[in-house]
Amino acid sequence: MQPAIHVKNLTKKYGETLAVDGIDLTIAPGQIYGLLGPNGAGKTTTLRCICTLTQPDGGSIQVSGETEARAIRQCLGYVAQEVALDKVLTGRELLQLQAALYHLPRQSIVDRIAAVLELLQLNEYADKLTGTYSGGLKKRLDLAAGLLHQPEVLVLDEPTVGLDIQTRLAIWEFLRKLRASGVTILLTSHYLEEIDALADRVAIIDKGKVIAEGTPSELKSKVGGDRITIRIAEFAERQSAEQALNLLTGLPFVRSGLINAAQGNAINLTISPDPDASSAIQSKLSESDVSIFSLSQSRPSLDDVFLSATGQTIQDVEIAQAEVMPTKKRR
Amino acid sequence: MRHWHETIAIARRILVELVRHRQSLILWSIFPISILILIGLILAEGTKISTTEAFRVSAPASLVGAALFFSCLGGTISTIVAERESSTLKRLFISPLSGISYFLGIFIAYGCIGLGQTLLVYTVAAFFDVQFSGSLILGAGIILLSIGSYVGMGFLLGTQVARQIEDVNGLVAGFGVPLLILGGAFFPIAFLPPPLLLITQFNPIYHMNQALLDVSANSKDLSDPDLILHFRFLVGFFVASIASGWLAYRRMLGQERRL
Numbered sequence: 001m002q003p004a005i006h007v008k009n010l011t012k013k014y015g016e017t018l019a020v021d022g023i024d025l026t027i028a029p030g031q032i033y034g035l036l037g038p039n040g041a042g043k044t045t046t047l048r049c050i051c052t053l054t055q056p057d058g059g060s061i062q063v064s065g066e067t068e069a070r071a072i073r074q075c076l077g078y079v080a081q082e083v084a085l086d087k088v089l090t091g092r093e094l095l096q097l098q099a100a101l102y103h104l105p106r107q108s109i110v111d112r113i114a115a116v117l118e119l120l121q122l123n124e125y126a127d128k129l130t131g132t133y134s135g136g137l138k139k140r141l142d143l144a145a146g147l148l149h150q151p152e153v154l155v156l157d158e159p160t161v162g163l164d165i166q167t168r169l170a171i172w173e174f175l176r177k178l179r180a181s182g183v184t185i186l187l188t189s190h191y192l193e194e195i196d197a198l199a200d201r202v203a204i205i206d207k208g209k210v211i212a213e214g215t216p217s218e219l220k221s222k223v224g225g226d227r228i229t230i231r232i233a234e235f236a237e238r239q240s241a242e243q244a245l246n247l248l249t250g251l252p253f254v255r256s257g258l259i260n261a262a263q264g265n266a267i268n269l270t271i272s273p274d275p276d277a278s279s280a281i282q283s284k285l286s287e288s289d290v291s292i293f294s295l296s297q298s299r300p301s302l303d304d305v306f307l308s309a310t311g312q313t314i315q316d317v318e319i320a321q322a323e324v325m326p327t328k329k330r331r
Numbered sequence: 332m333r334h335w336h337e338t339i340a341i342a343r344r345i346l347v348e349l350v351r352h353r354q355s356l357i358l359w360s361i362f363p364i365s366i367l368i369l370i371g372l373i374l375a376e377g378t379k380i381s382t383t384e385a386f387r388v389s390a391p392a393s394l395v396g397a398a399l400f401f402s403c404l405g406g407t408i409s410t411i412v413a414e415r416e417s418s419t420l421k422r423l424f425i426s427p428l429s430g431i432s433y434f435l436g437i438f439i440a441y442g443c444i445g446l447g448q449t450l451l452v453y454t455v456a457a458f459f460d461v462q463f464s465g466s467l468i469l470g471a472g473i474i475l476l477s478i479g480s481y482v483g484m485g486f487l488l489g490t491q492v493a494r495q496i497e498d499v500n501g502l503v504a505g506f507g508v509p510l511l512i513l514g515g516a517f518f519p520i521a522f523l524p525p526p527l528l529l530i531t532q533f534n535p536i537y538h539m540n541q542a543l544l545d546v547s548a549n550s551k552d553l554s555d556p557d558l559i560l561h562f563r564f565l566v567g568f569f570v571a572s573i574a575s576g577w578l579a580y581r582r583m584l585g586q587e588r589r590l
Contacts, residue, residue: 051425052425053421053424053425070427073425073426073427074427078425080418080421080422080425082418084417084418084419084421084422085419086344086348086417086419087417088347088348088351088352089344089347089348093347097340097343097344098426100336100337100339100340101337101340101423101426101427101428102426102427103333103336103337103427129351145422
């Protein structure tokens with residue numbers, strides 16, 4: 001079967017920065033495919049290259065078998081992270097403009113607009129100016145515009161960022177319905193639970209490379225058992241954390257461990273299922289007079305997949321970036 | 332046909348926006364009328380010519396020298412800058428819309444506004460017994476060439492110079508008002524000192540004014556050497572404006588897609 005999206009050895013440089021470094025993606029039709037990674041990992045650049053908004057420096061892109069920019073745009077719908085609507089047009093007028101730009105047959109325009117308005121529950125607001133819409137309504141109209149020409153592939157960049165939980169859940173439900181109707185959806189998000197809940201397959205991207213790829217459950221099972229995070233102090237010294245880690249790696253249920261510097265040298269352990277693991281860890285550390293500031297146990301998440309591959313969580317990377325940003329701006 | 336649908340969609344969008352902003356529509360209507368009446372009355376009083384003669388001379392200057400300048404050039408710059416600021420340009424870029432259609436859509440929208448202003452100016456002038464005495468086709472050609480030139484210049488300035496909406500007023504005032512004065516938009520160039528008269532010969536607005544004046548007031552046609560000179564200059568400026576506007580637009584596409 002021909003893939004809906006096939007990306008081979010995609011590269012893109014901005015000046016000296018390699019934003020995308022040889023990414024390969026193969027996305028089967030009718031899937032929701034998630035791109036996950038911290039800000040600046042290369043997700044949006046990858047999407048923009050696929051959508052023909054950015055010219056890649058190397059590699060090849062096929063969308064529904066098409067390689068030429070205009071043909072790709074015709075079979076693809078793109079909903080950008082920031083909602084950009086003409087404030088003085090009504091929702092219906094905006095969709096009519098979209099219909100004209102995509103050359104929809106005149107006789108089908110009214111029906112198609114009615115269908116997407118119904119699908120996204122926008123009928124009530126269709127004849128109001130988009131400038132009066134709430135954030136959630138704007139996003140829904142943006143989605144409607146992306147779907148109007150019935151694209152085979154829908155590309156969504158952070159589709160629910162900044163939306164309230166009800167709207168987010170409604171959009172998730174809508175995306176599932178869309179997948180059921182055969183539309184291929186490529187989405188980026190740094191909401192881990194969003195990718196986990198929606199995506200059939202995930203590519204985790206860091207520094208412009210795919211560092212892990214598979215179904216969410218495959219990726220999480222590769223990480224192994226439960227995750228235990230121990231902090232021996234709010235901001236522990238590296239040496240103390242390493243000593244504590246050495247004590248714990250001797251425990252029979254501990255599979256692996258690492259120290260996360262970005263979280264105040266917290267100790268992250270991957271363990272085999274064991275109901276007494278927490279108490280055994282506490283006993284082991286107290287035997288050696290090591291105090292515990294906090295201890296938490298969880299099932300592995302996609303963040304743990306990222307952590308096991310890079311030594312940092314997605315949030316750590318974003319916090320580190322946020323700390324660097326003001327310095328850059330001052331220069 | 333594909334370009335036609337896209338062009339009409341873009342033009343309609345700009346015109347709908349203008350109609351929704353009723354205040355702008357009213358101001359764009361008041362502006363050429365007030366300029367015409369003011370210049371006409373001042374000219375009649377200052378040069379002791381008849382009111383009809385003063386309005387006959389003022390009508391082309393008020394139209395191509397002032398009204399179309401602000402609506403077509405200023406409007407094109409505002410449209411492009413506002414699109415960029417609100418990110419709606421990106422929505423257009425991701426669609427199969429061609430650059431030619433976008434350009435033509437803006438041209439047609441501002442062409443409609445310009446033709447509306449033309450009707451207003453000559454309707455008001457008619458109250459002062461002014462008639463368009465020359466070839467209507469030639470007159471319409473000159474007005475369309477002027478609109479095209481302003482839209483082309485608007486693309487150049489809107490894509491390459493004005494980065495935000497606040498730049499538009501400064502740009503139109505700083506770049507435009509001296510050109511308008513030197514082009515005879517507000518008073519006849521006979522009032523200018525000789526060194527400035529020399530500069531005027533290279534001012535496209537002067538040639539637009541003179542070409543329309545020669546046709547509308549003096550019934551000249553393209554066999555007249557003076558009109559040929561102005562007309563050639565106008566055609567050359569039109570071609571240069573469209574070409575530079577198009578190149579600037581292509582350059583902007585490259586820049587915007589990197590953002």
